[in-house]
Amino acid sequence: HRNLEETIFKTNLEAAAALARQLRLRNLGGIIIIDFIDMKDPEHRRQVLRALERAMEKDYAKTSITGVSELGLVEMTRKRTRESLEHVLCEPCRFCHGRGSLKSPETVCYEVFREILREARAYESKSLLVLASQEVVDRLLDEESASVADLEEFIGASIQFQVEAMYTQEQFDVILL
Template sequence: MRTLLVHQGEKPLIGILEDGQLAEVFFPQEGDTAEAVLLGRVERIVPGMKAAFVDIGQEKNGFLPLEEKNTGLSYPKTGDAVIVQIRKEAQGVKGAFLTRDISLCGETMLLTPMSRMIGVSSKITEDGKRKALKETGRAIAQERFGLVMRTAAENAPEDELAAEAERLFQQWEQIRRAAPTAHVPSVLMQPRSTLEAVLDDYRPRGIDQIVTDDPAVAEKAAGIAPVQVIPENLLTIYKIESQLKKAQERRVWLSSGGTLVIDPCEAMTVIDVNTAKFTGKRELEDTVLRLNLEACGEIARQVRLRNLSGIIIIDMIDMKTPEHRQMVLDALEEAFASDRVKTVIHGLTSLGLVEMTRKRSRPPLREMLAKQEEAHE
């Protein structure tokens, strides 16, 4: 059962709970700029980096790569006004990471006005469905723009896909028409709110109920799923604060008595599976298999909740048979199937370590919590 929890207040929070356990968490902040489309001015070209630094009206200039696939855009000159989108917000000493390859996000698709490529989410694996979605995308786009069909497009009627594409294209047309007379730097399109982005991602996956302490959110969410308004103690009732506290700990206990030890490093994250107090009553190999299979589900939940990304190495308890190793890899694939972030299980190394990668999207949980605390000091 999937529950969307929306808490408003001094420290707003949006959580996704699956079977009562927190699986993903978001902290809406005023001034979030990821996805915003801006009109900026090129301050400096760095030929050796094939990049430019662009004044976008923030404390630090944004970093803009100048060679991007499929856009066909020429190099700008110093002083030129350019339409850019924030891919990653400014962090630490680094300014925002920018792109000229604009993408406008909808529930079933991404529209890319600078490209003419038609793509399909890698989570859709059946060849027939991929081919059909590409053909549908080409028919809708008519060479006017590019599209990336999201997983939600798989079962969407064609007329709904066409309507969403047209809505996104008109959004781009408004941006394009506004740019020539807009002040530089300025915002041409505000990003989606955190709640809008979460609904776009999870509505197609299924939301069984929505709980909130804000009647305005309840009104907005009416029709998406059954809504319950709990005016007080929402976070306490769903044990959100205690779950967030545990998600910052290095050691995670499994219900069987085994443990996960999670160590984020500079270059990667390492997850170690240990037997700890776990003692199976069967033969050793079966005991190891049962614990590794149990660990797969909790690893997926912890990776999503902590928002771990980049290279992730998992040291499962050593298994002797190829059949058991494959069962564990299959279980890990299944556990990550509900992850909205692109995740790839690459397999086992010669040392028996599981290699996987997860796309970087937002900062890890620990950083988001620290940022929230700073914002309210």
């Protein structure tokens, strides 16, 4: 029984450090409720709360952490000071007038690169064809042309691009030729 309590305590300590890192990485803000694994020992609860506070001291954003509630939950607030990851990687959707979001052409280009690498590792081919929207193909041929050339050299195959008018900005296909 003592080993189980120690395991829970150590797991919660690791979770506190990981949680603080993820909050900073994802730049989450607002009211955050943390449900650690229930601990019977009040000293363990205090140490986990202190570990969370220490980990959050590294955070540039203003945070406030309350104690452990009667339900065993830790409540905290975090003020976001920069744009969220979604805001950086996406752009407002032009079809729903900004109520949703689309991946930016730059983000889709990197997804295309990862898919090309996956296909090249899985199948042998001398040439690939990428079908994508006009915005993505334009970016691949202009701003990302050096990356495309490096990728062609790395995989030992040529990469061709074709605009597919019916594709949304996020859609693409990689076809082996």
